[in-house]
Amino acid sequence: MIQIIIQAIQNAVVTQRLSMETLLQAATTDFGTVEYKGWAVIMYYINLIQNYFQGYPWQIVTSYTIAMDSIIALIVLFLMFLFRVWRQQRRDKKEKELYKYYADKFHIILGAAEELTHEQILEILDKTEDEIRSQDTYYYANMLEEARMSMYEIVCLPNMQVLAATLGVCDRFAYQLLKHKDVFRTLQMLLMLQITVNEGLLANYVNHTNREIRMMARLNYITCSRNIPYRYLLTELNEEQSLYRPMILNYVFGWMMFQERLMPNFLNLADRVTNEDSAAYLIKEVAYWGKDNEKEEVKNYFLDSRLKVRSAAIEVVAILGDTNAEDKLVESYFQQPEHIRQEVLRTLLALNSGKRTEFFKEAYELSSSRETHYVALLCLYKYGNSGRRLFEIMRNEADDETRMLIDQVDSMVLLEQLQVL
Numbered sequence: 510m511i512q513i514i515i516q517a518i519q520n521a522v523v524t525q526r527l528s529m530e531t532l533l534q535a536a537t538t539d540f541g542t543v544e545y546k547g548w549a550v551i552m553y554y555i556n557l558i559q560n561y562f563q564g565y566p567w568q569i570v571t572s573y574t575i576a577m578d579s580i581i582a583l584i585v586l587f588l589m590f591l592f593r594v595w596r597q598q599r600r601d602k603k604e605k606e607l608y609k610y611y612a613d614k615f616h617i618i619l620g621a622a623e624e625l626t627h628e629q630i631l632e633i634l635d636k637t638e639d640e641i642r643s644q645d646t647y648y649y650a651n652m653l654e655e656a657r658m659s660m661y662e663i664v665c666l667p668n669m670q671v672l673a674a675t676l677g678v679c680d681r682f683a684y685q686l687l688k689h690k691d692v693f694r695t696l697q698m699l700l701m702l703q704i705t706v707n708e709g710l711l712a713n714y715v716n717h718t719n720r721e722i723r724m725m726a727r728l729n730y731i732t733c734s735r736n737i738p739y740r741y742l743l744t745e746l747n748e749e750q751s752l753y754r755p756m757i758l759n760y761v762f763g764w765m766m767f768q769e770r771l772m773p774n775f776l777n778l779a780d781r782v783t784n785e786d787s788a789a790y791l792i793k794e795v796a797y798w799g800k801d802n803e804k805e806e807v808k809n810y811f812l813d814s815r816l817k818v819r820s821a822a823i824e825v826v827a828i829l830g831d832t833n834a835e836d837k838l839v840e841s842y843f844q845q846p847e848h849i850r851q852e853v854l855r856t857l858l859a860l861n862s863g864k865r866t867e868f869f870k871e872a873y874e875l876s877s878s879r880e881t882h883y884v885a886l887l888c889l890y891k892y893g894n895s896g897r898r899l900f901e902i903m904r905n906e907a908d909d910e911t912r913m914l915i916d917q918v919d920s921m922v923l924l925e926q927l928q929v930l
Contacts, residue, residue, distance in 0.1 A: 607648050615656045619666045630675050649676040665767035686710040696725035708733045739773050746787035762798045785815045792821035796828040808834040811841040827856040851884045858888040866895045886918045
């Protein structure tokens with residue numbers, strides 16, 4: 510079959526040559542060469558193609574056409590690939606040149622504690638505004654992103670907004686939102702770089718059909734709106750909880766507090782939200798950005814009807830080291846399910862007030878869960894000298910089964926200490 514196709518292609522080439530000679534002869538008269546114009550040119554090439562394949566079956570014509578189309582497509586794709594490689598190499602080279610010049614200057618500007626003016630930034634950059642704007646803002650946006658990531662431990666960079674405006678990055682992001690270009694990436698960059706834009710630019714996206722774009726727009730609305738920053742927060746928190754949203758919300762709340770902007774009432778939102786995961790998240794945020802009265806009221810959630818909220822409230826007490834909540838924590842212990850009892854024990858160990866040695870023993874004796882037994886003994890072992898003494902007394906008085914568990918706890922603690930060393 511392959512030999513037949515090759516022979517057909519060779520015959521087609523010969524036929525093509527003969528057809529060209531015939532057409533050239535037909536196009537030449539005693540008065541000179543005939544010039545084809547308009548429709549005649551199209552008909553000329555149609556007749557030429559028909560002459561190529563005249564007398565061959567359709568299978569041969571189809572095979573030949575597919576082969577030629579494939580060759581042409583491969584050539585076009587290869588040229589496009591070469592063009593993309595060339596363009597990317599050109600971009601990389603340009604970005605390296607700009608990075609070499611601007612990287613240290615960006616860190617100086619962004620690391621400054623005081624707010625700089627537009628003129629001071631131009632002076633540090635040692636460039637005029639026209640020279641800066643002559644470069645594609647795509648490069649500046651990437652360099653700002655890299656600078657922000659390298660300074661991630663700083664909650665707020667007060668000069669990011671002014672620097673981005675000087676470089677034209679703010680205008681770039683506003684244009685992309687206005688023209689609906691690369692929207693998700695733009696919204697993501699706005700949040701990460703802590704750049705604010707006119708809240709009207711977000712109007713088309715806060716109720717967008719795409720879940721990810723809608724979420725990013727609503728998170729940006731918090732930083733960009735001066736009037737009602739938390740307008741969409743409750744609605745957003747009632748939707749399905751993602752892994753990304755809690756992290757970025759924590760980042761946003763930190764920026765809002767640093768900017769002395771209006772902070773939400775976390776406990777009030779936790780009471781109103783219907784999503785249990787979101788309610789637990791809001792309780793945890795009290796430990797980082799909550800007001801003093803909210804931190805005092807967290808202990809009221811130890812017996813909340815939502816178990817995840819209980820766990821979050823107990824975790825907040827551990828993070829804050831609030832020994833004032835210890836009594837209420839102990840009071841709630843026997844009303845908790847087993848997994849939350851274990852969290853209470855770990856929190857009491859973290860508070861380490863020295864008053865709960867006997868309570869750990871009581872928790873061990875009254876529990877029906879082997880895992881809770883283990884946690885209670887572990888906390889007792891680590892609870893200072895008084896806890897260690899009671900632990901050894903319990904070891905001496907224990908039966909064989911209990912002694913095995915106590916020895917296991919002792920061995921595990923020693924193993925942890927060796928791993929640290």
